[in-house]
Amino acid sequence: MSMKIFQxxxxxxxxxxxxxxxxxxxPAILIDPGHVDVELIELIEEHHYTIxxxxxxxxxxxxxxxxxxxxxxxxxxxxxxxASIYDxxxxxxxxxxxxxLCGFEIDAIHIxxxxxxxxxFKLDRALFTGxxxxxxxxxxxxxxxxxxxxxxxxxxxxxSLDENLLLxxxxxxxxxxxxxxxxxxxxxxxxxxxxxxxx
Amino acid sequence: xxxxxAEFQDLDCAKTQIVTCNLGFCTFRNxxxxxxxxxxxxxxxxxFDRCRFLDIDSRYSVFAGSKFIDCDFxxxxxxxxxxxxxxxxxxxxxxxxxxxxxxxxxxxxxxxFQDCNMKKADFRYTDRRRVTFKYSNYEEANFx
Numbered sequence: 001m002s003m004k005i006f007q008x009x010x011x012x013x014x015x016x017x018x019x020x021x022x023x024x025x026x027p028a029i030l031i032d033p034g035h036v037d038v039e040l041i042e043l044i045e046e047h048h049y050t051i052x053x054x055x056x057x058x059x060x061x062x063x064x065x066x067x068x069x070x071x072x073x074x075x076x077x078x079x080x081x082x083a084s085i086y087d088x089x090x091x092x093x094x095x096x097x098x099x100x101l102c103g104f105e106i107d108a109i110h111i112x113x114x115x116x117x118x119x120x121f122k123l124d125r126a127l128f129t130g131x132x133x134x135x136x137x138x139x140x141x142x143x144x145x146x147x148x149x150x151x152x153x154x155x156x157x158x159x160s161l162d163e164n165l166l167l168x169x170x171x172x173x174x175x176x177x178x179x180x181x182x183x184x185x186x187x188x189x190x191x192x193x194x195x196x197x198x199x
Numbered sequence: 200x201x202x203x204x205a206e207f208q209d210l211d212c213a214k215t216q217i218v219t220c221n222l223g224f225c226t227f228r229n230x231x232x233x234x235x236x237x238x239x240x241x242x243x244x245x246x247f248d249r250c251r252f253l254d255i256d257s258r259y260s261v262f263a264g265s266k267f268i269d270c271d272f273x274x275x276x277x278x279x280x281x282x283x284x285x286x287x288x289x290x291x292x293x294x295x296x297x298x299x300x301x302x303x304x305x306x307x308x309x310x311x312f313q314d315c316n317m318k319k320a321d322f323r324y325t326d327r328r329r330v331t332f333k334y335s336n337y338e339e340a341n342f343x
Contacts, residue, residue, distance in 0.1 A: 179284065
């Protein structure tokens with residue numbers, strides 16, 4: 001059995017939702033159900049999946065608004081760093097925690113800055129980064145303190161990871177850590193600042 | 200499927216489905232990809248020389264770091280497609296849908312983006328010479 005990752009995009013919130021399961025169907029994980037529409041339900045059902053777990057990268061509306069619809073259809077356990085999402089019960093995820101869900105081992109990496117509850121999930125060779133890092137940019141922040149918090153966390157926690165990891169962001173095109181290290185101007189700034197610190 | 204560092208020349212790959220493939224670091228010369236479908240395909244750090252991508256459908260695919268010389272993408276759907284850091288010379292993207300595609304840090308020389316949908320396309324930090332966006336909604340793209 002091999003892992004399958006399906007991407008779903010909705011114009012509501014412009015969020016990427018990821019469906020992850022074993023080849024052939026069965027229990028599956030949904031990451032960031034920003035908007036649950038007919039297309040997403042068809043994607044799940046056509047591949048014979050049932051959503052047992054939902055991972056939330058962070059609690060912004062564009063990434064969680066579909067939870068209500070999803071919970072009317074399936075009965076998944078919702079995992080997030082936030083203590084609660086709307087009024088739904090959440091299993092709290094902490095930094096460095098390893099989750100064992102649907103036969104997959106998932107590492108949670110806390111990268112605050114874009115939001116205080118931002119989590120990156122590492123699943124095999126894939127990084128689900130939410131709004132921490134996207135193709136060609138890093139997450140937006142509301143002030144300079146949060147910006148520095150994000151830059152520091154990226155430097156300490158993400159830049160040391162294997163650069164061949166595939167990157168699946170919350171918005172926009174997929175990438176790899178290597179591509180971002182080479183061409184993402186904001187990441188290049190962080191790398192340059194790190195080099196200055198070492199010197 | 201994974202094939203890397205390979206060289207392909209003078210092939211007709213029209214209407215092929217390139218889905219969840221890794222073809223990174225390959226060289227493609229005079230390949231016809233007309234009407235092909237690229238879904239979650241990885242073709243990063245490749246060389247594309249005189250390739251035809253007419254009317255292709257690309258979604259969530261990665262061409263980052265690749266070099267395109269005299270390539271024609273006319274009429275293509277290039278949604279959520281990653282072209283960051285690409286080097287493009289004499290390429291034609293006329294009548295393409297570039298929704299959420301990313302050209303950050305790309306070097307563009309003699310490239311046409313005429314009559315394109317550029318909504319949410321990312322052109323920040325691009326080095327552009329003799330690049331035209333005539334009849335495209337470039338005000339909906341991100342340049343800053």
